Amino acid sequence: MPKLQGFEFWSRTLRGARHVVAPMVDQSELAWRLLSRRHGAQLCYTPMLHAQVFVRDANYRKENLYCEVCPEDRPLIVQFCANDPEVFVQAALLAQDYCDAIDLNLGCPQMIAKRGHYGAFLQDEWDLLQRMILLAHEKLSVPVTCKIRVFPEIDKTVRYAQMLEKAGCQLLTVHGRTKEQKGPLSGAASWEHIKAVRKAVAIPVFANGNIQCLQDVERCLRDTGVQGVMSAEGNLHNPALFEGRSPAVWELAEEYLDIVREHPCPLSYVRAHLFKLWHHTLQVHQELREELAKVKTLEGIAAVSQELKLRCQEEISRQEGAKPTGDLPFHWICQPYIRPGPREGSKEKAGARSKRALEEEEGGTEVLSKNKQKKQLRNPHKTFDPSLKPKYAKCDQCGNPKVSGFRLQATKASALGVGRVVSALLGVAGLVPAQLGLQRGSRWHGCLRTAPCFQPSPCPGLEGKRVWVGWGEGEASGLGAVPRAASRPWASGRGFPSEAAPLLASLAPGVVLATGSRDFLCPGQQMCVQPVPRLLQEASLQRDCRLPRSRIAF
Incomplete structure (x- = not known):
């Protein structure tokens, strides 16, 4: 059967998917994808995989893809980060039988992507990207897609998208933020950039950014003309986003934990999902936030979630007939999280204490990270007091510590x-x-x-x-x-x-x-x-x- 391309690929293989769950490192694992599909998601991506590690490490392949094969988990796109055409294609060839398309990550803006030279930090290397997409398009039996971030200039973003299309990209996801827009500096995504790209290319386009509820999805489809809308953070706080519902948090938390029991994943993934789902409630019940951070088993996490449910239900029974107060609806329903801006984030809110503050309450002023605690277990005499560390003058030539003599x-x-x-x-x-x-x-x-x-x-x-x-x-x-x-x-x-x-x-x-x-x-x-x-x-x-x-x- 010939490889489908462009709109034919989107309509037949991806079944005209409009509601898409984004690739999220350590977060879009099989259990979460299945939960999202039960609540309106029509297409999911795997977490970003490192192409080089995927090629050389059989265990990595097994843990991140081969053991997660599930008939209900389709259509599915596997995303890789890579900066070498041959390595990217080798990884894609190993994955193509387990998915419907291979995606190249050109949108990750994090520092680890800068150090590893991948993601959004490849967006100025057009010649390299052309070779990567072209080789993958020629060698793979499934289509190759890309997820990108925009340039500040709309015309440069359009030329970038057209270059990828010409090289062989069959579907383009455009995140309407630049690579500098991340964390507290995220700001709003530019749908104008996405709209311009959609008009300039002849392949399907997905939009990413500013999606917090189903109304945002519908508005984005209408304003930009894209074929589908991708959600990341909105989906993490409300997996029922694409259904247009805001159910009680415990409803989705219990459903997710049941799926995890059937399709196990690392405990750190589960904990992170529960922190997102219960985010607003944990601002009220701070002591359970600490408990959730400490438990070491799936059943322990389930017990904390159950305790949160009971407390919320007690609060509901006391507030029968009451209306929501403040800026948020009742904290026990799934709802968006609005990331604070730089100024807001720098001020500690009166009603919420940081994780460090909670640790200091329990352990006094001597607070060590988990990594330092492990080092101290190995060496009880080890100290982390900065005042006791040896100080060296810096070399004028290289900036490294200057040697004034030998010591053994x-x-x-x-x-x-x-x-x-x-x-x-x-x-x-x-x-x-x-x-x-x-x-x-x-x-x-x-x-x-x-x-x-x-x-x-x-x-x-x-x-x-x-x-x-x-x-x-x-x-x-x-x-x-x-x-x-x-x-x-x-x-x-x-x-x-x-x-x-x-x-x-x-x-x-x-x-x-x-x-x-x-x-x-x-x-x-x-x-x-x-x-x-x-x-x-x-x-x-x-x-x-x-x-x-x-x-x-x-």
Whole structure:
């Protein structure tokens, strides 16, 4: 059967879907999609998947797609983030048998997308995007679609959409915000941009942004002329949005929990959904908000939800015949959440306490994150007091901590039986700078936090001078411009001043110090002191020992 395209794809494969649930990381999982479909959603997207991870990790594929196959969960579009045409197509080929189309994420505005170079941060690389869409269009048996954000200029947004259409995109979702509009700076989405794109392309267009209720959906369809409307945050607070209903929160919460029992998902997803559904009620019952954050089981979450239901029902019985007061209707019904602007968000509301404030109430002023608590469990003597942390002057050249001298600290020496390494290396630490002529400068500072790398990256004043590097000497022609250290055991002392040999020989039996860059996971470094058990050396495994970079740190 030939691959359907454009409007034929939308009308036949997607069944003319108008009500669409957006791809949401950790939120549009199978259980939530099934709940949304029961309440008016006609098309759903998977959460965004990382193409590169999807290609290399079978477990990732299994957990995020293959195990979530369900006959009721169609039509379905799988969304990937990618920045390489070949990787994107490889991932899509692995997913195409489990969905009706493959979507390329060009709309994620978060910092993680900027660091990973994907999402909305590809919108200026038109040549790359053309190659990605074109290759996917040629190789896949299902259509390729795109979800984009707009540029500030309408004409540039239109040209962007036309470029994607020409490359082979068969359906375009346009989020009417720029990549800078996120969080408290979100503001309103521009339907004018979406309307202009719809008029300029000959493929179906979905609109995204400003959708809080069914009236918004109908108004968007009418004002923009798009084929469908996508909802993300509105759907999370009211999965019955597309039905035009605002049911009691517990009705949808209980239905969702029943689906989760049948189609399990990570507890963090469930907790996040319950926080969204009960958002307004949890502003009233703050102590249950804390309970919901702490419970560790699905049944525990269900118990908190049940307690919220009972409290709401008690309140209803007391307020029989009363009318809603304030800006919101009764807090126990599903309703939109209006994100506060920058000024509103900076002021703490009198009736609501932050999560940090709740933690401080219980635990006093010493509040540690979960990550820090885990670190403290492993090391009870560890402190996180900023005043006790060592302070370093910054280097004028690179901005990293400036080294004023060497200091040694045994971190995990006992694990290798090298109790006497520290005392021996103290002598080396004092000797090396004097005898080898190594200077403290530039990239060398970067080794402070990980390993004792004697990085010969001379300061500008050493240019043209001879400095020791590894097993010989070389001319320092600039920052970092020095020969690479060879990989040899230090124990022999060969190539180093003879004064170093006795100190090196006094190391604990069974330990050899070796130097190298590639040898011990030190890419780009030189002469990293790495204690390696003699067993590994004798087995000729020292070139790929896979140990941490160093057991001894400066």
